Amino acid sequence: MASEHRAADYAWDVGEIDTDEMILNMGPQHPATHGVLRIELRTDGEVVKAARPHIGYLHRCFEKHAENVDYPGVIPYTDRMDYVASMGNSLGYALAVEKLMGIEVSPYVQIIRVIVAELQRIASHCVAVGTYGMDIGAFTPFLHLLRDREKILDLFEWTCGARLLYNYNWVGGVSHDLPEGFPRACRDFLREFDAITFPELMELLIGNKIFVKRTANIGVCPVPLAVSFDLTGPNLRGSGVPRDLRKDAPYCGYQNYDFAVCLGKGDYGPTGSCFDRNLVRAREMAESSKILHQAVEALEKTEKTDVHEKVPKRVKPAAGEIYFRTEAPRGQLGYYIVADGTGVNPYRVKVKSPCFTAMSVFHILARGMMIADIIALIGSLDIVLGEIDR
Amino acid sequence: MEFTYGLLTGLIPGLAGAPSWVLVALGGLIPAFITFNFVGLGPIIYVYAERKISAFMQDRLGPMRVGPYGLLQTIADAIKLLFKEAIFPAGVDKLLFLVAPIIVVTGSFLPFVVIPWGARLQAVDLNVGVFYVSAVSSLATVGLIMAGWASDNKYALFGAMRSAAQIVSYEIPSVMALLTVVMMAGSLSLQDIVRGQAGGLQNWYLFRYFPLMPIAFLTFFTAGLAECNRTPFDIPEAESELVAGFHTEYSGFFFAMFFLAEYTEMFVISSVASVLFLGGFHAPHPSLQAIGALGLGWFWLLLKAWFLIFVMMWLRWTLPRLRVDQLMHVAWKVLLPISFVLVVVVGGLVLKWPAGFPWDRWVGWPITLVLMGFLIVGMIRAISWSRRRTEELLA
Amino acid sequence: MDAKAVHERLKQKFGEKITGANLEAASPFAVVAVEAIEEVAVFCKADPDLAFDNLMCLAGVDFPKETPARMEVVYHLLSYPHGHTFALKVHVPRDSPAVPTVENVWGVANWHEREAYDLLGIVFTGHSDLRRILLPDDWVGHPLRKDWTDPDFYNGMHVKPTPQMADRAMGGEKIGVGPFDFTPPNAHIAD
Numbered sequence: 001m002a003s004e005h006r007a008a009d010y011a012w013d014v015g016e017i018d019t020d021e022m023i024l025n026m027g028p029q030h031p032a033t034h035g036v037l038r039i040e041l042r043t044d045g046e047v048v049k050a051a052r053p054h055i056g057y058l059h060r061c062f063e064k065h066a067e068n069v070d071y072p073g074v075i076p077y078t079d080r081m082d083y084v085a086s087m088g089n090s091l092g093y094a095l096a097v098e099k100l101m102g103i104e105v106s107p108y109v110q111i112i113r114v115i116v117a118e119l120q121r122i123a124s125h126c127v128a129v130g131t132y133g134m135d136i137g138a139f140t141p142f143l144h145l146l147r148d149r150e151k152i153l154d155l156f157e158w159t160c161g162a163r164l165l166y167n168y169n170w171v172g173g174v175s176h177d178l179p180e181g182f183p184r185a186c187r188d189f190l191r192e193f194d195a196i197t198f199p200e201l202m203e204l205l206i207g208n209k210i211f212v213k214r215t216a217n218i219g220v221c222p223v224p225l226a227v228s229f230d231l232t233g234p235n236l237r238g239s240g241v242p243r244d245l246r247k248d249a250p251y252c253g254y255q256n257y258d259f260a261v262c263l264g265k266g267d268y269g270p271t272g273s274c275f276d277r278n279l280v281r282a283r284e285m286a287e288s289s290k291i292l293h294q295a296v297e298a299l300e301k302t303e304k305t306d307v308h309e310k311v312p313k314r315v316k317p318a319a320g321e322i323y324f325r326t327e328a329p330r331g332q333l334g335y336y337i338v339a340d341g342t343g344v345n346p347y348r349v350k351v352k353s354p355c356f357t358a359m360s361v362f363h364i365l366a367r368g369m370m371i372a373d374i375i376a377l378i379g380s381l382d383i384v385l386g387e388i389d390r
Numbered sequence: 391m392e393f394t395y396g397l398l399t400g401l402i403p404g405l406a407g408a409p410s411w412v413l414v415a416l417g418g419l420i421p422a423f424i425t426f427n428f429v430g431l432g433p434i435i436y437v438y439a440e441r442k443i444s445a446f447m448q449d450r451l452g453p454m455r456v457g458p459y460g461l462l463q464t465i466a467d468a469i470k471l472l473f474k475e476a477i478f479p480a481g482v483d484k485l486l487f488l489v490a491p492i493i494v495v496t497g498s499f500l501p502f503v504v505i506p507w508g509a510r511l512q513a514v515d516l517n518v519g520v521f522y523v524s525a526v527s528s529l530a531t532v533g534l535i536m537a538g539w540a541s542d543n544k545y546a547l548f549g550a551m552r553s554a555a556q557i558v559s560y561e562i563p564s565v566m567a568l569l570t571v572v573m574m575a576g577s578l579s580l581q582d583i584v585r586g587q588a589g590g591l592q593n594w595y596l597f598r599y600f601p602l603m604p605i606a607f608l609t610f611f612t613a614g615l616a617e618c619n620r621t622p623f624d625i626p627e628a629e630s631e632l633v634a635g636f637h638t639e640y641s642g643f644f645f646a647m648f649f650l651a652e653y654t655e656m657f658v659i660s661s662v663a664s665v666l667f668l669g670g671f672h673a674p675h676p677s678l679q680a681i682g683a684l685g686l687g688w689f690w691l692l693l694k695a696w697f698l699i700f701v702m703m704w705l706r707w708t709l710p711r712l713r714v715d716q717l718m719h720v721a722w723k724v725l726l727p728i729s730f731v732l733v734v735v736v737g738g739l740v741l742k743w744p745a746g747f748p749w750d751r752w753v754g755w756p757i758t759l760v761l762m763g764f765l766i767v768g769m770i771r772a773i774s775w776s777r778r779r780t781e782e783l784l785a
Numbered sequence: 786m787d788a789k790a791v792h793e794r795l796k797q798k799f800g801e802k803i804t805g806a807n808l809e810a811a812s813p814f815a816v817v818a819v820e821a822i823e824e825v826a827v828f829c830k831a832d833p834d835l836a837f838d839n840l841m842c843l844a845g846v847d848f849p850k851e852t853p854a855r856m857e858v859v860y861h862l863l864s865y866p867h868g869h870t871f872a873l874k875v876h877v878p879r880d881s882p883a884v885p886t887v888e889n890v891w892g893v894a895n896w897h898e899r900e901a902y903d904l905l906g907i908v909f910t911g912h913s914d915l916r917r918i919l920l921p922d923d924w925v926g927h928p929l930r931k932d933w934t935d936p937d938f939y940n941g942m943h944v945k946p947t948p949q950m951a952d953r954a955m956g957g958e959k960i961g962v963g964p965f966d967f968t969p970p971n972a973h974i975a976d
Binding site: 024138140371 | 444447448449450544545548621622624625706707708709710711712713714715716776779
Binding site for chain 1: 810811812838839840841842844846847859861865868870872891892893895896904917918919920921928929933
């Protein structure tokens, strides 16, 4: 069964546009597309009439690899999907396999997982908000936020040796215990973050009138469209829907922490604009900081257990399947794992990445915008091509 | 030019006998050469300053390796750009591609012919100085459009079209704001305008008809930012949208020329603003005007122009950029009405009080100095607060 | 509503078209007949008690070793008003997999179905824009199938090491590709 390749399906032909329209290609190489993404724009002057995203430039066959390595061996592959927020990816996979096998980890390991996931959330939102500011033209907040992200990455390097791709959350535990002095270092970081970085970010970027003017009236995603196209996480909360998996379907002990769900309320324009999505991300950093304070306190009070005690020698779940979702920084990350019970390799691992579905609504939101707004829209959806293409 | 002429004939008596065209040529070429070099070496300092200032604002160090504290960085970059291959994409219009940078650079260097660095330290004192400056700085627009068109690149074309729209729109409020100064000075000649501001800080045109002239200054400065394509008006070269806008396809020496032209244009706007509003080469107090026989006028003008350049850089690294239609909105719906109103009102006031409100000398400059004082005090408090916090956290 | 109630409601409405179910699985599902999937999807979204307004994931799975050889398309549904989840499955024959599209019910299915078509070759009838999404436009074949073998060349480039190289490596010889050796995967498991 050969697939037919019809060139006309894949690219607009110059002959089929009106005379005053232009086909502009925001090619795979572009400073503002957050990865290798190609967007074909059909514009009338500066106004975009139609936009077609082309993905697949970073497709690395994750799902095929997952069928050829054993269950623990998939974890490094999961790291590399959303490489900006790796802890969340491996957490989702490890939790899915643990649920399939019926493994319960100790509260100590759960707290470690929460600490690491929330630190990763702050780091990921630092990149998201910082690069968004840079796309809009404000260069300075990006560097301030990256300075704080460096501190988080230093904490991660101290814990498990890696700065970006950790192989940290294993099936049944984590790879390294938190080192001595980690609570103190974490608290130091949070103190600086809460006192300096976060207020400066809100004043310098989020409250900036030019930034608001650029982002508050564009890319408005109404709630039915958002739900139909499976926008999740900050994208959905930006449209005003108060859904957060950490509250709705808690995992890893999230029900024990007190934090608020940040919503976009349409402060400066219609609800669901680019500004709202970005504001949700910025405010979520403060909420993550809250969770971290509570988690570090809980860590000091909980009895320490061996982080490898529940890690099975050989991960061989019985036949079955599961769809497990977690709240990654970019949205709802879902793993559909099919185990056939006979081998050490998974039978099928399908990843529902939040950026993939966020990108699917792009062509609808992009109609009628100007080219500068396209950049703002991509940044507000916070896409990472590694996750879209897998 | 007459100054140079007199200087030459004084220094080299034999020159007086040469044919007149030689004297005129020398009298014109030597100031032009000096001005060109002086202005042309400016970007070396400004690029380094921009990198260091932006670095300190972004909590990092900036260039540190090339020379002590990275002082030789720009020279190294300039040498690199000179040796880089100048790539000509396949479809470019060769003639326009090569001529465009030349026109842009010319357009940014020409205004310096009339900027007065001292009572006689001026290349030429045209009696239509202000008119000449605003006319000649529009030459760069032509060059930009040529660059965008010749590049055979849709992004470059976008950048060029945006740039043309932007510069042309902001010319009008800019010139209107200049008109207020011209009306007060009664002359288009820059030398006369500076002469009208003699006597110290309170006589600067910035502080007359308070608060009308400060508004005129802000209008001129904002419009000038747009003319230089600096953030928040840097849509034509929006790095994250259009890669590099109209100069995407230029590399090597031609890119260096565009770069040079941008920083020189910044210096033009700052110098013109200093000359027209900030007292030109006059010191804030007449006693600081000269040290013995050495006149310090050029130093004061340089200081003012550099301060305004610092403000431009400060704004660039703080503010995001405006979208192109918002930019047009600001030009046509905000700055233009303000400047029209200013021209009419100041024009009327000039008839009654030619030198400004009679209470200006006590109102204008004290208020401004107080505001500056608040700003400086605020900055010192912020720095000491952050130092204190750092010590606390390390404890 | 728990999984049993959802299954009951579906059976009530569609009767024979719900051909199977597994409600004890970690993610409970019901198997729907292929022709009926679109009306079942419309019902799932429209019914006020079910209110499955969100399609969380649409996955294609290849089962060549089953008898009869089949492919499955799994729809994981979520209801935002009620908060419950459920899964629907569709079994299609492996040699000509065709499923009606549900992109008119949930907009996100457009891209998910394109991906299932791209990687597994499942044709979604009625889809507005069924073309490859992840793989290059001119790729031939559907790699996620279990019987996939890599072609030797793609546009003139070697796709994998030559069989001779692979044979030598499996025989234990160290084949160096730059600083890395080729060691067969899972060699440490004595299975």
